[in-house]
Amino acid sequence: MTVEAHKETLEFKAEVSQVLDLVIRSLYSNKEIFLRELVSNASDAAEKLRFEALSDGGLYEGDAELRIRVEVDKDAGTLTISDNGIGLGRQEVMDTIGSIASSGTRRFVEALSGENAKDSTLIGQFGVGFYSAYIVADKVTLISRRAGLSAEHGVCWESDGRGSYTLETVEKTTRGTDVILHLKEDEKEFLDSWRLRSIIGKFSDHLALPVEMRKEFYGEEAEAKKDEPPEYEQVNRGTALWMRPKSELTEADYHDFYKHVSHDFEPPLAYAHNRVEGSNEYTTLLYVPKKAPWDLFDRDQKHGVKLYVKRVFIMDEADKLMPHYLRFVKGVVDSDDLPLNVSRELLQHNRKIDTIRQANTKRILSVLETLATDDAEKYGAFWDEFGRVIKEGPAEDFANKERLAGLMRFSTTPRDDNTQRESLDAYIERMKEGQDKIYYITADSAAAARHSPHLEVFRKKGVEVVLLSDRVDEWLVSHLTEYKDKHFQSVTKGDLNLGELADKDEKEAKEKAAAEHGSLLERLKTALGERVDAVRPSTRLVDSPACLVVGEYDMSANLARVLKAVGQNAPDSKPTLEVNFDHLLVKRLEAETDDTRFNDLALILFDQAQLAEGGQLDDPAGFVGRINQLMLKMMLADN
Numbered sequence: 001m002t003v004e005a006h007k008e009t010l011e012f013k014a015e016v017s018q019v020l021d022l023v024i025r026s027l028y029s030n031k032e033i034f035l036r037e038l039v040s041n042a043s044d045a046a047e048k049l050r051f052e053a054l055s056d057g058g059l060y061e062g063d064a065e066l067r068i069r070v071e072v073d074k075d076a077g078t079l080t081i082s083d084n085g086i087g088l089g090r091q092e093v094m095d096t097i098g099s100i101a102s103s104g105t106r107r108f109v110e111a112l113s114g115e116n117a118k119d120s121t122l123i124g125q126f127g128v129g130f131y132s133a134y135i136v137a138d139k140v141t142l143i144s145r146r147a148g149l150s151a152e153h154g155v156c157w158e159s160d161g162r163g164s165y166t167l168e169t170v171e172k173t174t175r176g177t178d179v180i181l182h183l184k185e186d187e188k189e190f191l192d193s194w195r196l197r198s199i200i201g202k203f204s205d206h207l208a209l210p211v212e213m214r215k216e217f218y219g220e221e222a223e224a225k226k227d228e229p230p231e232y233e234q235v236n237r238g239t240a241l242w243m244r245p246k247s248e249l250t251e252a253d254y255h256d257f258y259k260h261v262s263h264d265f266e267p268p269l270a271y272a273h274n275r276v277e278g279s280n281e282y283t284t285l286l287y288v289p290k291k292a293p294w295d296l297f298d299r300d301q302k303h304g305v306k307l308y309v310k311r312v313f314i315m316d317e318a319d320k321l322m323p324h325y326l327r328f329v330k331g332v333v334d335s336d337d338l339p340l341n342v343s344r345e346l347l348q349h350n351r352k353i354d355t356i357r358q359a360n361t362k363r364i365l366s367v368l369e370t371l372a373t374d375d376a377e378k379y380g381a382f383w384d385e386f387g388r389v390i391k392e393g394p395a396e397d398f399a400n401k402e403r404l405a406g407l408m409r410f411s412t413t414p415r416d417d418n419t420q421r422e423s424l425d426a427y428i429e430r431m432k433e434g435q436d437k438i439y440y441i442t443a444d445s446a447a448a449a450r451h452s453p454h455l456e457v458f459r460k461k462g463v464e465v466v467l468l469s470d471r472v473d474e475w476l477v478s479h480l481t482e483y484k485d486k487h488f489q490s491v492t493k494g495d496l497n498l499g500e501l502a503d504k505d506e507k508e509a510k511e512k513a514a515a516e517h518g519s520l521l522e523r524l525k526t527a528l529g530e531r532v533d534a535v536r537p538s539t540r541l542v543d544s545p546a547c548l549v550v551g552e553y554d555m556s557a558n559l560a561r562v563l564k565a566v567g568q569n570a571p572d573s574k575p576t577l578e579v580n581f582d583h584l585l586v587k588r589l590e591a592e593t594d595d596t597r598f599n600d601l602a603l604i605l606f607d608q609a610q611l612a613e614g615g616q617l618d619d620p621a622g623f624v625g626r627i628n629q630l631m632l633k634m635m636l637a638d639n
Helices: 014-026 033-052 090-097 102-111 120-126 129-135 185-191 193-203 219-225 251-262 351-374 376-390 398-407 424-429 446-450 453-461 473-479 504-516 518-531 557-565 584-591 595-612 620-638
Strands: 007-011 068-073 078-083 137-145 154-159 164-170 176-183 211-214 232-234 270-276 282-288 305-309 312-318 330-335 437-442 466-468 486-490 534-537 546-549 576-579
Touching (some): 033 068, 033 078, 033 129, 068 185, 068 193, 090 137, 090 154, 090 164, 129 176, 176 185, 185 193, 251 282, 251 330, 270 351, 282 351, 351 376, 351 398, 437 473, 473 557, 518 576, 518 595, 546 595, 576 595, 595 620
Parallel strands (some): 437 466, 534 576
Antiparallel strands (some): 068 078, 078 176, 137 154, 154 164, 282 330, 305 312, 546 576
16 A cells, blocks of 8 residues: 655644753763663563563564664664564654653753753653653654554654654554664764674663674675675673573673663662562562652652563563552562463452562562661661651551661751661660650651750750651651550650659659649630640740640641641641740749730740741731730830
8 A cells, every 4th residue: 555645844842842952952971871762762662562462463463573773874874773663653653752741851851950961861760761862863763653553654753853843654564663863973983883782782781682783794705795685693682681690690780780770870779689489480680779769759650660471571660569668669570470461450469469569578678677787878878868758668568567667767866967867776775764665756847856845854864856857757657656665655745754764853843833833824724715725834844935735646736737738637636835834934924913914925925835846826917916015015114
């Protein structure tokens, strides 16, 4: 059949133009990355065909030998990367090359600004690997046909990256995709065969299908073969790296493979390579990255490891093989006995998947435990990147709650800075004699936690308190209630009971204060009305006049603020105001005989207590007005 000509010129979407502009103008380092990205895309296309052909063998079109070819044309100045994979239809070309997910592109553009403007290593992390071609090319032509469509449904895409592209219907007898790079004048080094072979060996040696280039002949042999069809040879090893024995692999091999699966140019922090045999046979190669990906907390972004079954690619982001709190882990799982027609739905109900998931979890936790023991500095860097994600673990993975707690790091009151480096094991070792609880405070910032008035009695007694200021910490302490038989106790909840740490004299002093200052407590409760549940003497305070406390089983004030910030309603609960009778302000308040002034001072005391714990005032203007009146009276008194 003849091809019905259908050619049109289309404009790139705005976000694509931004990316292309950055690629063309700003990216100069690590030029080799373009070949890694294009070969990787070709490999993905071949794997997708292999997967779809499980249910429709006709997609092979009589050619089941999948491969990638890299060819140069020195006369034309072009470099071509071809594959016989799944290919693309016309609409797929428009959807995948004419546009990019705007949120990812926005972050990509931000990441490639300022000092990072020349960092081409970021390119693969944002799903824009195809555009890396423009690092070395001033024009790119893509010719593709999707497997299963007839020859006349080929499509040709072409652009110089300057804002528009052409799309044309062409005839293509073979399935798959050809990406033709018209190299810039100063990039002709990539027409050198040995240069290309070196790059392919560096980045693509592990691909589980062959990358081929033309055989090169010299002298008389070249003359004899010049009229014969070209011969091709495989230039990569073409063996799945994870299936090779550990004894054959070097650290460089593992690092290169990590860069392929993660699109990260830095080596991993740690990795684990294991072969499991028995009733459920599979191989895993799992990596812990050094840096958190930009989309780690993007709820819409999928995460997971690559799933293979008998070296057949099944799924790129198999999230059922790893718990969500380990979503930063990269790598490969290759099973020998999962059903080949496995689908996302089947993964949710397959017992073997559960077994693999549990084993993967334990393996990664073991890697992290070893890292924490052997290299505290490196583990500290890991915690800074991924600590907030690990803190999600106890709510999701009850079976490993204790191990996860042991891996966690926190900031505590004795530290001079807010870095999270203290383990719960170290905290327990330093506990005071008679201390039977792990004391903690939650706040919306590290400064608010560290300077909270609730900590005053603990500092006085030299009792260490864990400072929690990550948003996830409220979620953590609601599920992690004890560690090694030591219960967690919030210092902002309930009537403070220090157990054996409390002096008998302190208890008696509190009871005596409640009796002696009963009238002040009643006046404060009357002045504050429905704002508080009660007013009582404090055993927490040393230097501050007052603080707010919620009930033992009530929601913390910080959690209520977090819920409010995300648009959820927190349960109504009134705090208790605790006052320090030894403070001069409280003594002055007790001596106040003017009811109006007393009420104003009581409200100021209450609002200050709210502000001290990071809360927001219901009536900021009223608070400012009362402070101004107080200041004016003081100034007039001085005059």
